[in-house]
Amino acid sequence: MAQRMERLLPTDTVTLLRHIGEAGDALDCPTYVVGGLARDLLLGRPSSDIDVMVEGDAQALGRRLAEELEAELECDDRFLTCKLILKSRRPIDVATARSEIYEHPGALPKVQRATATDELGRRDFSINALAIRLNARHFGKVLDPFGGSDDIRAGVLRVLHENSFADDPTRVFRAIRFAGRYRLSLEERTHQWALAAIASGAVDGISVERRRQEIIAILSEPRPAGCLALLAEYGGLRFIDAALRVTPEVERVVERIAELVSQELPGLRAGEAADDEESWPESWMLYAAALMEQLGDERAALACRRLRLTAAATKQIVAAVEHSRRSATAMAEPDEVPASRIYQAFVGMPLSAPILALALAPSPQARSRIRGYLGTLRRVTADITGDDLLAEGYSSGPAFAEALRAGLGAKLDGRADTREEQLRVALTVLQQHAGTDALGGPNQEG
Ligand code: ATP
DSSP, X not given: OHHHHHHHSOHHHHHHHHXXXXXXXXXXXOEEEEHHHHHHHHTTOOOOOEEEEESSOHHHHHHHHHHHHTOEEEEETTTTEEXXXXXXXXXXXXXXXXXXXXXXXXXXXXEEEOOHHHHXXXXXXXXXXXXXXXXXXXXXXXXXXXXXXXXXXXXXXXXXXXXXXXXXXXXXHHHHHHHXXXXXXXXXHHHHHHHHHHHTTTGGGSOHHHHHHHHHHHHTSSSTHHHHHHHHHTTGGGGTOTTOOOOHHHHHHHHHHHHIIIIIHHHHHTTOOGGGGGGSOOHHHHHHHHHHGXXXXXXXXXXXHHTTOOHHHHHXXXXXXXXXXXHHHHTTOSSOOOHHHHHHHHTTSOTHHHHHHHHHOOSHHHHHHHHHHHHTGGGOOOSOOHHHHHHTTBOOSHHHHHHHHHHHHHHHTTSOOSHHHHHHHHHHHHHHHHHHOGGGSBOSOO
């Protein structure tokens, strides 16, 4: 494994892992890297989160490393853990190998030191119950007491024991996430136990908060289409809305969003001011919208409430559900569509709406128009303001907004490049209003 670590991990990560192993040697503690990094190395994938486990005092190791690496240290005495924050801000979690005894279901666990194998035995799946030794003499040696490597080779996800899902029903969602991410199938008995956990109502007993976290985690996968199909297969979509289906069309749109998120959106977003960041939806909101689009906006809003999503997330999702398909169709019009109409189709909406419209758009022309909006049009502003109209002797009123919009529209369509030309367009609108509304005309004294 040491060679694979050198090949898959950045040099500074390997140096850091060796350093941690040497600190473990100094304290005479068997020291391991566990969790996602161990799993991903065995899957042949690069990974970055460092979770360290020691058979011994994690906090003593943490203090030593904090000093040597000039890192910050936060300790949690209840769980015998600590967190190092390196100067680069990279976090490293360090935990004592422990076992937890629940004196009765629902009670807080009693934590006590244990062996690495005991610790791994508390994990959810065999692929997560792997550890890689860091001590110098054994660097790279794999500890695999539950057959995780064999399961990786066989392409299966396996829980460690029959009661795993009953002990912690959130593992059903985790199973879906890992199986979808790594394209594993649930090992036969794991599959049956997952179905039993769902049938028994154990999954319904998960708090709304945790359920929301798990569903967001699934939707935050870089390519969640496979996870959504599994969520449907295991009946988990009902926690969002019982009527939801993962049709081939939903899968196609989700895949399309994944491509947009990884390839196109970063470019369309380039140059964005930092304070505009929050108007960009997180990728999970786009996938949620793609899924909920089949419900319509009112029912999608109810689903967001059922999951207790934040107001900001709900706004992004519901706007995309409400507007994207109609806008995508409008943008596919074969005749020329002026830039001002493209702008009007999306202005004022959360960006999830044009992004989902881009994923739904039926033609290259429609896509290019929506890209135009996201990349440039949405940032265009008029060169005139209400003050310019006031200076022309008009009193502010409802016609102002329309006049300014007309000035901007003329700029977008290339009919009014200069300030003066935009002002002329805006004044024409105000004059038309003045013809029908005496209050809208220029002030007598102006
Ligand atoms: P990701 O790549 O999504 O971050 P991860 O496995 O690294 O996955 P966590 O969800 O933080 O990230 O879990 C870290 C480790 O803790 C897992 O590898 C697993 O061994 C263990 N773990 C987390 N949640 C549970 C759980 N509900 N039951 C048992 N073990 C768990």
